[in-house]
Amino acid sequence: MEHPVKKIRMQKPLRRRRFSKRARWMMAVGALLAVAAALVLLLPTIKARYPDELTVSMQTVQTHKMLETGDTNVLDTITVTHEDGESYTLLYRDQQLYLAREGSDAELINESYSDDIVAAATQIAVTDTVAEDASEVSEHLADMGLEPPKIIVKVSYANGYEVELQLGEEVPDTTYHYYRWSGDEGVYMCDIGIYEAFAYTAQMLLPVEQPTLVPGLIDQVSLRTADGGLMEVTFVTDGAGTYLGTLKVPYEYPMNSEDSATLMSALKNFRLGTFMGTVDASNRAAYGFDSPIAVLDVHQQAGLYTQIDSDGVLQTLTTAEVTFRFTLGAKDGDYFYFCEYAGECYRVSSFLVTSFLNADTSKYLTRTPADMGPASIASITVETETGKLDVRASYTEHVLANNQIETDTDGNVVYDISVTINGEPVAQDVLTSLVNSLQQMTVSGTAHNAESPSGTPHWQMTLTTVDGATRTLIAYPLDAFSDMLVVDGVAMHYINTEALQIALGEWYPAS
Numbered sequence: 084m085e086h087p088v089k090k091i092r093m094q095k096p097l098r099r100r101r102f103s104k105r106a107r108w109m110m111a112v113g114a115l116l117a118v119a120a121a122l123v124l125l126l127p128t129i130k131a132r133y134p135d136e137l138t139v140s141m142q143t144v145q146t147h148k149m150l151e152t153g154d155t156n157v158l159d160t161i162t163v164t165h166e167d168g169e170s171y172t173l174l175y176r177d178q179q180l181y182l183a184r185e186g187s188d189a190e191l192i193n194e195s196y197s198d199d200i201v202a203a204a205t206q207i208a209v210t211d212t213v214a215e216d217a218s219e220v221s222e223h224l225a226d227m228g229l230e231p232p233k234i235i236v237k238v239s240y241a242n243g244y245e246v247e248l249q250l251g252e253e254v255p256d257t258t259y260h261y262y263r264w265s266g267d268e269g270v271y272m273c274d275i276g277i278y279e280a281f282a283y284t285a286q287m288l289l290p291v292e293q294p295t296l297v298p299g300l301i302d303q304v305s306l307r308t309a310d311g312g313l314m315e316v317t318f319v320t321d322g323a324g325t326y327l328g329t330l331k332v333p334y335e336y337p338m339n340s341e342d343s344a345t346l347m348s349a350l351k352n353f354r355l356g357t358f359m360g361t362v363d364a365s366n367r368a369a370y371g372f373d374s375p376i377a378v379l380d381v382h383q384q385a386g387l388y389t390q391i392d393s394d395g396v397l398q399t400l401t402t403a404e405v406t407f408r409f410t411l412g413a414k415d416g417d418y419f420y421f422c423e424y425a426g427e428c429y430r431v432s433s434f435l436v437t438s439f440l441n442a443d444t445s446k447y448l449t450r451t452p453a454d455m456g457p458a459s460i461a462s463i464t465v466e467t468e469t470g471k472l473d474v475r476a477s478y479t480e481h482v483l484a485n486n487q488i489e490t491d492t493d494g495n496v497v498y499d500i501s502v503t504i505n506g507e508p509v510a511q512d513v514l515t516s517l518v519n520s521l522q523q524m525t526v527s528g529t530a531h532n533a534e535s536p537s538g539t540p541h542w543q544m545t546l547t548t549v550d551g552a553t554r555t556l557i558a559y560p561l562d563a564f565s566d567m568l569v570v571d572g573v574a575m576h577y578i579n580t581e582a583l584q585i586a587l588g589e590w591y592p593a594s
Contacts, residue, residue: 146211151266153205157241161204163281164235171285175201182285192288196280203280204238207246209271210259216268227261228252229270234281250278287357291429294407295388296381298326298351303382305332306442309375314444318347319458319552327456330444334573337554339449340456349438350381353409356419359428370421370428371413377439381407411436445529452556452570453521453586458548460518465583467542470592476514477501478549504590517590521546524586526568526576536567536574542583558583 155175160183164170172183173192180197181189213227214220224230228251236248251261254272262273299320307313315332328343330336360366367373385404392398410423415430422431465472478498481489489497502514536559545555558566558578565577584591 148209150207150209150264151246152207153238153240153244153246155201155205157244158201158205158238159241160237160239161200162237162239164237165282165284166231166233169284171288173200173288182288190289193290196283196288199276199280203277204236204246204248207248207264207266208277209262209273211272213261213270213272217263217270218268220270224270226252227270229261229263232263234278236281248281250281253278283357287359289358291355291358293355294424295402296350296353296407297383297386297388297402298347300384300386300388300402301347301350301381302384304346304350305380305382306377306439308377308440308442311442311444314442316346318343319456319550325457327458328447330447333444334575335571336573336575337449337452337454337570338447339451340454342447345438346442349435353435354431355422355424356430356432359421359430362423362426362428366428369413370423372410372421372423372428375410375412375423376420377411377436379407379409379411379439381409383407411440448529448575450526450576451522451524452526452554452568452576453524453544453546455522455546455548455552455554458550458552460514460546461549462547463517463521463544465542465544465587465592467583467592468539471505472587472590472592473505474514474517475503513590517587520586520588524578524582526578527565527582528577530561530567530574530577536569541566541580544583 155178158175160175161173161180162170163173174181174183174189176189179194180192180200182192183189217224220227229249232249232251234248234250236250238246238248245265247265249263250273251263253260253275257272258275259272260275260278262271262277263269264271302318304316304318305313306315313332314330316328316338317331318326318328320326325340326343326347327340328338328346330338359370362370362372383402383405385402387399387401389397389399408424411431412421412423414420414433418433419430420433420436422429422436459476459478460474461476461478463472463474478500481497481499483489491497500511500514502509502511504513536557538560541558541560543555543557545553547553555571557569558580559569561567561577564580566580567574568576568578570576
């Protein structure tokens with residue numbers, strides 16, 4: 084039964100309670116703190132209901148602090164348990180982490196992960212405080228991924244001290260995760276790096292055997308990208324780290340030296356990252372291998388190479404002829420791609436494959452077509468409208484008085500070089516000067532709309548190396564100032580009509 088509301092007769096107006104300025108300020112601050120705390124606590128629920136308003140209106144000020152730092156000198160084990168039930172234990176011995184194996188010896192994990200895991204386990208660092216006591220947000224712990232936790236980490240020290248860490252879901256609109264530790268009752272946020280340090284499976288932590296890519300033995304590369312189509316390149320090297328690349332597909336044309344070096348450097352530095360598992364019909368599409376963004380084939384000759392072993396000793400090893408295939412699939416986050424190699428899936432850094440993904444044959448074409456790279460020139464023949472130039476060079480190993488072949492400080496054979504021009508002997512410096520000048524002869528631009536060459540050429544030049552490699556350049560009239568340049572039958576550039584005369588100087592054939 085409802086009761087009627089009592090009427091209260093006021094004899095005198097109530098006096099309004101007045102607060103000091105300091106009290107009013109404290110109350111305002113308290114109200115703001117309460118609102119801010121409520122927003123953080125209810126963030127998952129509010130985000131789900133009002134995502135747009137939250138994104139626009141809420142800006143959280145983070146407070147970074149270190150709650151505790153464990154002593155790595157007595158760190159013993161780190162046991163990681165994921166929400167799916169997988170659990171593994173890492174042993175910390177001699178400043179290295181080993182994966183404990185039941186019934187067998189512990190295995191050293193990938194050293195690139197060790198520092199991050201040890202730091203995340205021993206340095207209890209938080210980005211912000213959600214609540215000083217979990218009881219304040221007990222009804223939200225499940226939303227935060229802390230009841231049950233997504234990851235539990237138990238850190239044990241040789242002195243008997245133990246710490247437990249609990250990691251939860253990602254805090255919406257941030258790069259942080261909800262976080263607890265056994266040192267107090269608080270609920271915190273931690274950096275994503277701490278979460279990722281423990282998100283690896285045991286298999287992911289094991290070292291990855293890298294393919295043996297030896298730049299000095301790589302002679303052919305085939306690259307097919309989703310955007311650029313097929314590109315094939317061949318390489319020759321002088322054995323001292325200088326590489327000369329030649330495009331073979333979609334057309335044959337010499338590459339510029341910088342891009343040759345860039346591609347070879349990308350191959351030299353290529354590394355497989357985290358092992359993800361065997362590729363099969365059930366996961367091929369998920370990894371993006373059904374429609375790869377790039378397929379890279381690297382052919383490597385048989386030969387010798389050197390490497391430094393774990394004891395710092397330089398070893399000379401032998402490798403057989405082999406072709407490596409790397410298939411790049413879907414992107415994994417902002418910094419990685421999935422890569423299939425030998426039937427297994429790995430993550431690879433996007434920084435290591437940028438040169439392959441950005442490959443553009445039109446940008447690789449050399450602009451100094453008479454540059455034969457590090458190879459020694461055996462002959463230069465030039466035919467112009469006014470005459471001919473025939474440069475010949477012969478190389479003979481220099482024999483010392485003790486009948487030993489002379490070598491320089493780098494171990495390279497020293498040669499005696501004889502040079503003739505149109506049959507007349509000249510100093511070796513003349514050949515050096517001519518080769519240097521020709522290497523600097525640069526095209527004027529790309530002949531995008533040039534017609535097929537026709538008519539009588541202004542000049543023709545053929546360069547031959549001591550190894551027998553040849554390159555033929557022919558200049559056909561294009562206009563009053565330019566010639567269309569054909570390199571080994573392919574016309575891609577135009578060049579100044581006086582470029583060859585400037586390069587040859589006094590040796591330009593005169594009538």
